[in-house]
Every structure is written in C-alpha cells, then in structure tokens.
Amino acid sequence: MLLLLLLLLVAAAQAVALAPRRFTPDWQSLDSRPLPSWFDEAKFGVFVHWGVFSVPAWGSEWFWWHWQGDRMPAYQRFMTENYPPGFSYADFAPQFTARFFHPDQWAELFQAAGAKYVVLTTKHHEGFTNWPSPVSWNWNSKDVGPHRDLVGELGAAVRKRNIRYGLYHSLLVWFHPLYLLDKKNGFKTQHFVRAKTMPELYDLVNSYKPDLIWSDGEWECPDTYWNSTSFLAWLYNDSPVKDEVIVNDRWGQNCSCHHGGYYNCQDKYKPQSLPDHKWEMCTSMDRASWGYRKDMTMSTIAKENEIIEELVQTVSLGGNYLLNIGPTKDGLIVPIFQERLLAVGKWLQINGEAIYASKPWRVQSEKNKTVVWYTTKNATVYATFLYWPENGIVNLKSPKTTSATKITMLGLEGDLSWTQDPLEGVLISLPQLPPTVLPVEFAWTLKLTKVN
Known part of the structure; x- marks a missing residue:
C-alpha cells in the first residue's frame, strides 16, 4: 500500500513537471515568457500599411x-480642391477596390526580398x-470596397512559401463613438474595449x-483600460498559437x-549600443509616410545602400x-518599392549567412574608415x-587570429590573404577586382573562422 502511494505521488509530481507553464495576467509573469526562437532567427520582415x-x-x-x-x-485645402462639399472620409471606402491585389504575386515578391515574416495592417x-x-x-x-478578406488571402499566400505571418492591429480608433465616450469619461469606462478592441483581437x-501580433494605438490609455494583460495571458496559455506567437510592446x-x-x-x-532585450527596428521605405502617397518623390525614398546598412x-x-x-x-506595389x-533580396542571397539566425558578437562594430559591423554564428x-x-x-582590431584562421568573402571563391599587426590588428587584402565583378555593390561580408 505504501509503495502504491509513493508511485502515485511520483506520477503526480511528473505530471506537474510536464504540464505547460501557465502565465498570470500581470507583467511580471507575462514578461518572463521566453520568446519563441523563430523570431530572433528571422531577422528581416516586410511591413505592409494598407487601408482606406x-x-x-x-x-x-x-x-x-x-x-x-x-x-x-493643407489637408483642408486638399479636400476643398479635389472633392465636392460634404464628402466624408467614409466616402473614400468604395474606392478602396484592391482590384489588382494578387496575394501570390505579393508573397513571391516578399520571398524574393528575403523576408522571413510579413506584417499586414488588419486595422489602422x-x-x-x-x-x-x-x-x-x-x-x-x-x-465595402474590395469585398474580399484581405487578411485571409495574404496569409494563405505567404504561408504557402513558409513565411511567418504577422498582424498589425491598432487598439484605438480615432473617431469611434464608444472610444470618444470612454475618453470623455477619463477612460474610467471600457465600452469601446468590450465592444470593439477585444472582440476583434480574439x-x-x-x-x-497569426505568428505575430504587432500592437499599436495604445498611447492615450493605460494597459488596464485595454485589458492587455488578460488578453496576453489567454494568448500565451490557451490560444491556438500559444507556443509560437510573438508580440511587441505597445x-x-x-x-x-x-x-x-x-x-x-x-x-x-x-x-x-547592444540592448539587453530583443528588439525590432520598424522603418518605412518612404521616409515621410507609412501609407502610399501619390505625392511621393524620390528624395524621400530610402536608397538601396541605406536600407542594407540599416x-x-x-x-x-x-x-x-x-x-x-x-x-x-488598387493593390499594386509600385515599381520603386519592388x-x-x-x-x-539580392544582397541577402549572398550575405544572408551573416544575417539569418546570427547573434551579436562580443564586439558589435568598429567605426573605422570602412565601418565594420559584426555578427556570429556557430563559432x-x-x-x-x-x-x-x-x-x-x-x-579589423577586434578579432584575435590563430594559426588555423581562415578568411573569405561571401560570394567569392578562395581564401583571402591576411597578416596580424600588433597595432593595427588583422590586415586583410581584398581581391583586386573591378566593382562589376564583386558579388554585391555595397556592404561586403568577410567570414572569419578559427578566431577569438
């Protein structure tokens, strides 16, 4: 009888040990959840701002x-000059046709760009x-407008290509009557959250x-108004994506x-400098806007080398x-963005080895004449x-060479010759090739093995 009791106690202890951890709806618990590894390995994603x-x-x-x-x-004048009196913002919606939106074409472009995840605005x-x-x-x-499920269509297309799918979602809605009522009440009431925000998130x-929820529109209210911790506890504990989903900090x-x-x-x-927490830089190809602008000019569009350097x-x-x-x-991605x-994507085809699934090295950069940035992977x-x-x-002053050190350039065959100088560090002789023969036009990557 005693042996049976001991066996039952051991079995119960094992069951508790194997049970998935439950998170409670408070930041101390939620912040302790480890990030699923796919996100840090992905490194590069495409953001899509699309709406009325x-x-x-x-x-x-x-x-x-x-x-x-x-x-x-300026906006008042734009409307007066281009639209009839009484034209409302809602009147724009039927013209949001997405007529030329072919999700597979978008997904092919994002795949060719080397993106490992895509984030679409579900609601701005x-x-x-x-x-x-x-x-x-x-x-x-x-x-109204497209008469299509844009979120569902793009999701199906990117997932066919093994690209992770993220959903941007704004917590607030500027002119929603219930949001304006809660604002009038000093956000002591939650009519809007219960009727709009939370039903839509669930x-x-x-x-x-989704693999990722990119939250935004949080800034006017505390998280207690949004019921954020309750939603995140459900997301991490009981949702259909509890093991893989990633969220941001808004x-x-x-x-x-x-x-x-x-x-x-x-x-x-x-x-x-190197932060102590995983982070993401979100930026826009059009430096002056996240949404498409008809009045966009080349002067506001990031250059190829600027994007790759970032x-x-x-x-x-x-x-x-x-x-x-x-x-x-209409659902077109204009040629300059393509x-x-x-x-x-072309740059990543050559240099992706130094980007995807890499980690920061003990030294992140050297601000010399060539400006060097380091990463590491598998030693x-x-x-x-x-x-x-x-x-x-x-x-390079930071790497310490050994007798077995080898240095190559990604995209080129053969080892590069190098010497170790006590003052200057490692002096690496680059291949004497015309620029047109080099594997990429800017941001060249040296691969160093057996260095400390």
Missing part, C-alpha cells in the same frame, strides 16, 4: 486625423478592418492564427520599451529589421564592412 487611407494617398496614413482631427490647413487608427470583422459593420473589406487570433501607456514580447520602443528606433547595423545590435511599403488602393525589395565571425578601402586593405 490608401485612397486619398496624400500626406500620410494619418490623413483622416490631420483633416478632421487636427484640421490642418481609422478603424476600417481588412477582414470581415463581426463588430465593424459596413466598415470592413468584405462589406477574432483575429482564432480566425487567422499594450498601454508606459509599456513601450518595458513590457510585452520584443521591444519596438518607438518608430524607427535605432539604439547606439539592416546590417540592426542585426549586429541584436535586432530585427521590419521594412515597410504602402500599396496603392526594386528596393528585390535589391535587399564563425562575420565582419560586414560598408565602405571599400582605397588601398584594398581592411583592418
């Missing part, structure tokens, strides 16, 4: 707010949902099973850079790089230098 704001396509995706919230004169601050939300009657992509998770006032999954901190965040720096400092494009109201994405060190030296010699 793509119809006026002027100024920025904050068009409605600048027109009728801030009442900025205007409140229009790109899926048939049950609590957004006649203000969703199934009822619906998105259950319907589309879940309420003062959460950014402090609570959640990985940190965005702020748009276009670029730390100058990617290299971000990854060296332990971050992921999320690069945004804004499609047109060209930039394909350029990133190999990668040094990506941004500027080709005039004398054809790269000097």
